[in-house]
Amino acid sequence: MSGKSYLPIGTVIFATLFLLQGCGFHLRGAADLPASISPVQIQGLGEYDALRLELTQLLEGNSIDVVDKRAQASSQLRVSSSSSRRVLSVDGGGKVAEYELHESAKFTLVSAEGHKLVSEQSIDLIQTYLNTEDEILGKQQEESLLRKDMQRDLASRLLRRLQSQL
Numbered sequence: 001m002s003g004k005s006y007l008p009i010g011t012v013i014f015a016t017l018f019l020l021q022g023c024g025f026h027l028r029g030a031a032d033l034p035a036s037i038s039p040v041q042i043q044g045l046g047e048y049d050a051l052r053l054e055l056t057q058l059l060e061g062n063s064i065d066v067v068d069k070r071a072q073a074s075s076q077l078r079v080s081s082s083s084s085r086r087v088l089s090v091d092g093g094g095k096v097a098e099y100e101l102h103e104s105a106k107f108t109l110v111s112a113e114g115h116k117l118v119s120e121q122s123i124d125l126i127q128t129y130l131n132t133e134d135e136i137l138g139k140q141q142e143e144s145l146l147r148k149d150m151q152r153d154l155a156s157r158l159l160r161r162l163q164s165q166l
Helices: 010-023 050-061 133-165
Strands: 040-043 075-090 096-111 117-129
Touching: 010 117, 040 050, 050 075, 050 133, 075 133, 096 133
Parallel strands: 040 075
Antiparallel strands: 075 096, 096 117
């Protein structure tokens, strides 16, 4: 050997985890929500709405029960969302070259007694993608995946907003 010393991999991993812990790093979706809002009812989104499913998963992952009936809930998370797509640019032949995707949500958290725990807020996300004419099926899948990622990001941001307000 040439006299170089190497750190064992375990030491490097431990040091990295220690640094991440010290800087306030948390796993995505991890939020410190008060137990007093549990159980929560999500209002305004359909049963199989992608945002509702993401919110339910994140809330339950943070030890907040999600219920369907208002009578069982300690609080209601009132959410409305919208999705849209618009043409961002066209090529020389008049074909769409780029799209812009919009996802937005408005929300408020209300106690069972009707008191606002978190005032109404909105979250808006925008994502662009190129539209090449020769990859039509791939671009449809790309848009679907982008929307799913945007829904996941909306839910995560909504939870972080709840955490900061409560």
